[in-house]
Amino acid sequence: MSSEAKSLVVMKTRSPKHPAPVRGMLALFAAIGLMAQGGIARAASDPAANCRIGAYRLSNGGLVDVGATDEAADLRWRREDGTTGHLTPHPDGTWTSTLGWTGRPDGIAVRFSDCRDGRITFGGMAGKRIPFDITNTRFQGAGVTLAGRLVLPRGHGRVPIVVLVHGAEHDSALEFYDLQRMFPAMGIGVFVYDKRGTGASGGRYTQSFLLLADDAIAAVQEARRLAGARAGRVGYQAGSEGGWVAPLAARIAPVDFVVVGFGLAVSPLDEDREAIAYDMQHQGYGPDVMAKAMQVADASAAILLSDFRTGYDRLDALRRQYGKEPWFKHVRGDVTWALLAWPTRKLKQEGPLLFAGVPAQYDPMPVLRTLDTPQLWILGGEDADAPSGETIRRLRSLQETGRPITLAVFPHAEHGIYEFDTKPDGTRDDTRNADGYFRMMRDYILDGKLRDGYGNAILYRSARATPGQSRP
Numbered sequence: 001m002s003s004e005a006k007s008l009v010v011m012k013t014r015s016p017k018h019p020a021p022v023r024g025m026l027a028l029f030a031a032i033g034l035m036a037q038g039g040i041a042r043a044a045s046d047p048a049a050n051c052r053i054g055a056y057r058l059s060n061g062g063l064v065d066v067g068a069t070d071e072a073a074d075l076r077w078r079r080e081d082g083t084t085g086h087l088t089p090h091p092d093g094t095w096t097s098t099l100g101w102t103g104r105p106d107g108i109a110v111r112f113s114d115c116r117d118g119r120i121t122f123g124g125m126a127g128k129r130i131p132f133d134i135t136n137t138r139f140q141g142a143g144v145t146l147a148g149r150l151v152l153p154r155g156h157g158r159v160p161i162v163v164l165v166h167g168a169e170h171d172s173a174l175e176f177y178d179l180q181r182m183f184p185a186m187g188i189g190v191f192v193y194d195k196r197g198t199g200a201s202g203g204r205y206t207q208s209f210l211l212l213a214d215d216a217i218a219a220v221q222e223a224r225r226l227a228g229a230r231a232g233r234v235g236y237q238a239g240s241e242g243g244w245v246a247p248l249a250a251r252i253a254p255v256d257f258v259v260v261g262f263g264l265a266v267s268p269l270d271e272d273r274e275a276i277a278y279d280m281q282h283q284g285y286g287p288d289v290m291a292k293a294m295q296v297a298d299a300s301a302a303i304l305l306s307d308f309r310t311g312y313d314r315l316d317a318l319r320r321q322y323g324k325e326p327w328f329k330h331v332r333g334d335v336t337w338a339l340l341a342w343p344t345r346k347l348k349q350e351g352p353l354l355f356a357g358v359p360a361q362y363d364p365m366p367v368l369r370t371l372d373t374p375q376l377w378i379l380g381g382e383d384a385d386a387p388s389g390e391t392i393r394r395l396r397s398l399q400e401t402g403r404p405i406t407l408a409v410f411p412h413a414e415h416g417i418y419e420f421d422t423k424p425d426g427t428r429d430d431t432r433n434a435d436g437y438f439r440m441m442r443d444y445i446l447d448g449k450l451r452d453g454y455g456n457a458i459l460y461r462s463a464r465a466t467p468g469q470s471r472p
Contacts, residue, residue, distance in 0.1 A: 082433030144203030148193035172199025191223035208357030380413035
């Protein structure tokens with residue numbers, strides 16, 4: 001597994017993988033080790049590496065983005081078709097690539113010119129850095145000062161603008177979100193900002209969806225102010241936890257669209273239960289084991305709901321009762337695994353900080369039932385961290401009532417819309433984003449319409465489809 005701070009798609013436990021916000025509550029726990037190291041955003045400390053970061057137009061017209069990792073000397077490339085690799089430098093000036101997050105060489109070599117020239121040779125193909133109109137800013141969120149950046153394609157014409165809404169990660173979006181370059185290279189403006197308590201922004205980290213929604217609304221206002229006459233359609237792109245935040249923000253202060261990737265239409269506690277159920281089903285266990293595993297899920301939920309004050313005796317009793325049974329070691333979920341792994345003293349100290357403000361029983365359905373903003377939801381059919389089955393069912397039900405929702409499911413993708421290889425021990429090596437994922441978001445943001453042929457995605461369209469769309 002890569003040592004990149006797996007948080008922008010963090011996990012049980014992994015890091016800045018996704019070019020936009022990621023992971024659910026798992027991001028919190030990966031952050032502990034990084035916080036102990038004195039900070040997360042280390043990539044910016046190396047000016048030589050930083051000057052290579054950018055979007056490049058290749059001689060065949062294709063796009064390759066080069067972004068930061070939390071390993072200061074290394075970089076990551078991404079293509080609009082979803083392929084990606086980890087770049088390692090060598091003394092002769094070449095950079096070699098490994099496939100996705102597998103660590104396996106993929107045969108791609110990269111060279112950069114000096115920083116002023118802004119040229120790249122990627123897999124033998126020449127390319128040139130794409131210039132953007134960039135404005136850095138500081139603006140007021142809900143009682144805090146936030147650091148943001150507007151990135152526009154060069155020119156004077158109107159463009160759609162998408163505000164990137166975070167997942168649960170602690171990483172600096174200003175440093176790690178690759179969509180702040182990929183979308184402008186596709187003709188879309190981007191406003192990116194560090195969420196409160198991270199990066200260059202003030203305030204304390206929180207998972208209060210209402211506070212984060214207020215900050216997102218302020219980000220939209222700042223994006224519109226800075227873009228002025230260039231602002232066309234304005235909306236949100238949100239991943240994982242942002243799937244709770246962005247619709248709430250759009251319900252409070254309307255926008256033109258919302259794009260949710262690998263988010264959920266269930267509560268955070270239901271996310272943990274569904275993830276444990278996925279674990280048990282994936283291991284082939286039946287209803288008897290499932291019932292036992294749900295007892296463990298209920299015990300961990302009781303600890304969370306007590307703000308980590310009580311409930312430990314019940315969890316300890318279940319650990320003694322079931323700990324030696326074969327299925328017990330496969331109980332993961334999004335919260336329960338940490339409660340099982342950590343000593344009580346550490347949980348009492350760290351839990352309230354890491355789960356600060358999280359509305360564990362938040363039900364997103366009242367917002368979604370009344371939200372008139374056109375939405376695109378993109379889910380992975382093999383998402384172990386935020387299983388999509390119940391969310392798909394609920395979104396399809398909302399479509400039948402006429403809510404303006406378009407749903408896309410990549411059947412073989414996991415959290416982050418990543419395709420993966422399964423290793424002999426059952427763990428996953430992510431190899432790339434699904435083909436069609438970035439093109440789908442681009443098309444929807446540009447004009448609210450989806451075409452056909454986004455890789456193997458299965459599309460479900462609302463009865464209130466945008467003009468130009470048809471139902472399957």
